[in-house]
Amino acid sequence: MxxxxxxxxxxxxxxxxxxxxxxxxxxxxxxxxxxxxxxxxxxxxxxxxxxxxxxxxxxxxxxxxxxxxxxxxxxxxxxxxxxxxxxxxxxxxxxxxxxxxxKGATIASQKELSLRQVAAIGAGEVHYHIFLLCTLARKAIRPEELGTAYPAKVLNAAFALLVKHEVLRQGEEGFEARAPEARFPDAFNQELKDAYARFDQWDESFGSRFALDQLLNKLLLRRVSGRYLSIINKQLDALFEIVKSSDEVDQRHNDKVLQLKVVLRQGKLPG
Missing domain, CATH: 1.10.260 (434 Repressor (Amino-terminal Domain))
Structure with missing residues (x-):
């Protein structure tokens, strides 16, 4: 050994x-x-x-x-x-x-959420946002810490549903994600496709709902050479790798939350 x-x-x-x-x-x-x-x-x-x-x-x-x-x-x-x-x-x-x-244990990479758990997370915007908060949290979260983001009654009902479907666990200090490294299953049916479309919409409202400061908002629409597309994609991949590795081993220093969304489209237009 x-x-x-x-x-x-x-x-x-x-x-x-x-x-x-x-x-x-x-x-x-x-x-x-x-x-x-x-x-x-x-x-x-x-x-x-x-x-x-x-x-x-x-x-x-x-x-x-x-x-x-x-x-x-x-x-x-x-x-x-x-x-x-x-x-x-x-x-x-x-x-x-x-x-x-x-004995008999094997390593698991990321735990895949069940369809039942995805349905619970997708029950409403508040459920999805609570799921995101708990997966990001360094410690257990209490509903009252969410301030005025949602009414207390709505928050309590959402926390209860997520606990019922084993997305979260409740302890003495509050709620925490059962599997912070969980991943969503592939969208192999229409229900999952619809749920993921809602998640995309709720991602947009997450920053404003919890008052995240907007640091940058830019849009570029221009003609480029196709030879540069692969370079642009690689640069974006490098950017995301930097973001993924930008946390400290000592969790006390990870006191900032970063929300980054990039949409890159290509195609042909008249002219």
Whole structure:
């Protein structure tokens, strides 16, 4: 088994978490962005991204964080493991029995929403906007935090419906998304096509509904050479990649929300 997986399980037990699920919940409270199925894969021997390792280390603090980072380096560079020795002052932990909850577990990328869940999200503009808010949130959300965006009665009914269909979960501190990394299914029927068309409309109203500052509003309509279309597309792809990677590992610094929508059309007109 990878050195990182062994050290991760040792760290979990040292911090008093007997099960992987309890430890994952503890990490989520401290800003971890990955889901439980992803965490289970790590204890089975999978290697995470640098970002995930840093999230876990930030939550655990030193000296546990140092041991995790060193074990990660040993797993990445097994032939150069001698460069990343375990701290000499600590004794090597005793072997740990596998957590029963990990047996047969496999990693999942993004959880696909069911048709029932999509229908609940598409029940109204308020439902869709609450879904967006909860997937973006770094902590649980309470209805009263939404201010005057929607009437309280409407908000409470929408939260209740989303909890009923397991889109959100309710805890002592408020509501949070059950699967922040969830993805929508392909539009293989008319109901989904209609729902996604409504989502596009509600995306337009999200910024104004929650008073997001408009930083830029530009439109270009001009004739161009077809040879430049691929360059323009690649530049837009690069822009979106920058946006996707513009969050900090320390969730406390991710205090801004950015809404970016680009529509690029091509065709031929008279003249």
């Amino acid at each position: 990878e050195a990182f997986a062994v050290e991760l399980k040792n760290t979990r037990l040292k911090l008093g978490h007997r099960t992987a699920r309890a430890f994952h919940a503890w990490l989520k409270e401290r800003g971890a962005s990955f889901n439980y199925s992803y965490y289970m894969r790590l204890e089975q021997g999978g290697l995470p991204s640098e970002k995930v390792v840093q999230e876990i280390a930030n939550a655990c603090r030193a000296p546990a964080a140092d041991r995790l980072l060193l074990s990660y380096c040993r797993s990445l560079f097994p032939k150069s493991a001698y460069l990343f020795p375990e701290p000499a002052e600590e004794k090597k932990p005793a072997p740990i029995e596998d957590d029963p909850s990990l």
